[in-house]
Amino acid sequence: MDAIDSVSEQPALPFGMLREQTSGTDRVGSTVLRMAVGAQLRKRREAAGVSREEAAYLIRSSGAKVSRMELGRHRFKERDLVDLLARYGVGDDEREEFLELARQANVPGWWQRYGDLLPSWFETYVAMEHAASVIRTYEVQFVPGLLQTDEYARSVFRLAHSDPEEVERRVDLRRRRQALLTSSNAPQLWAVVDEAALHRSPHDGGLCRAQLALLLEFNELPNVSLQIATFCRGVHPATCGSFTILRFPVQDLPDVVYLEHLTGALYLDKASDVEDYVDMWHRLCTKIDPPEESGSTLERIRTEVCATS
């Protein structure tokens, strides 16, 4: 149920179930947990027939802050939660579960140690990627970040950054993100890459054998699916640039579309916006070669590219 505006129509989830969906996986980072706890908070408030303003009054605050809490964009204060849950008629056992989830939601993620490198918009992305259960990504010009070799990533970072130490730390961060794919409880990565990206190289000497070999290796992982939009299939339906759609392992949370541009990023979670991108994804992945073909396509490109380098 991905419509954020239909959230209120869904029955409230028992907290135990919410916990089942979100714990046991240390990957579910604070961002998404906060979104999930917030969504539950809203349902409980609506089920109790309490207005946002009344809730705000209870916690000596504003309706806007209640909104932000319910969207997971605000840290939870235990005292606020205790007051709200009491008013919503939530029992002691459930309240304890809820408070525990809220505590977990306030724990910072590993990526925060790279905070000096990451603009806040990208830090949010790393947090969400870490929590996602399915990552669908379409790349026009580059090999998707999660599938890059260190050398490839280094060359990409050098395009924009001159300090070698900073470049190395970025490579290190990318490697940590990549480790997600082979961790236990790894997300599913479904990547569509334009063939052009596999012919272009960010460094001299053509796309190196190592990067193509790594793609072939990733392609064998059960949780990685790679589809290549080959030249010979002609124009495909993606009439836009690169985009990523993240899905979270919590039923209440909508898919989020991530769009990066030079100076920032957009996160779309409004149902109609998400649907436009999901529809684009659907038309794209049904039009191009299926993932079974990717192995032989990569071999072909390797022959072509490596022969000229």
Added chain:
Amino acid sequence: MGELATGVDRTVAHSARMWNYYLGGKDNYQVDRDIAEEMLAIYPGYGIKARTCRYYLFRAVRFLTVEEGVRQFLDVGTGLPTAENTHQVAQQFAPESRIVYVDNDPLVLAHARSLLTSSPEGTTCYIDADLREPDRILAEARASLDFREPIALLLLGVLGHLADYEQARGIVRRLLDGLPPGSYLVQCDGTTTDASYVKALADYRETIGVPYTPRAHEQIVAYFAGLELLEPGVVPIHQWRPEPGLVGVPAAVDESGGVGRKPLTPG
């Protein structure tokens, strides 16, 4: 299953995506949710029916894997991925299990190929075929299944997409004839036991991309002709080997099904 081979259409409600909505999935469009809600208004049982079907699939596949030692599954009418898909259930109990998913919908196939991926010990394969092409399904399944060993044929909620009952029966027979002795049929479909369910399907026959025809309970029983019916026979699926301890008393649904085995010796 149906005639949607041309592509993805977000302007027409689509049965696989509506089913995904009823199951609480996120792979559906606004048009699917709108029509699904309208049909729910006529027949409120859709949500529980969808979940009961998935839970029936889980119990049947687990039973076949654990109790009967089945390691090969031919799942016709895959649908969009959800929790506990056939290969996940089978490979959870027998990782070497081989599953062939069959569907003719491009969206379903794209999702299956990328997301319904096998454990390293087993295999999953995908056949782009229509239910009305049983010979092609069997021929292509031979590439990945061993036809000297039993195969479980899953036809869950798909035969209703064939309006003509005799045609549906003929296809079941054709598929079973092509499978080795000792193979299994796992089947279920919606029944005409509830007037509002029948009305919802009739009212929306032209609206949804792929119409669905519910059957009389006896018609579903007849799909199993010539097979040894395993306990408890063809029953409303919430009564098929239920586990009341796990989920409380299961809710009644207008959907019948069962599991049958093809005799080892013909006749």
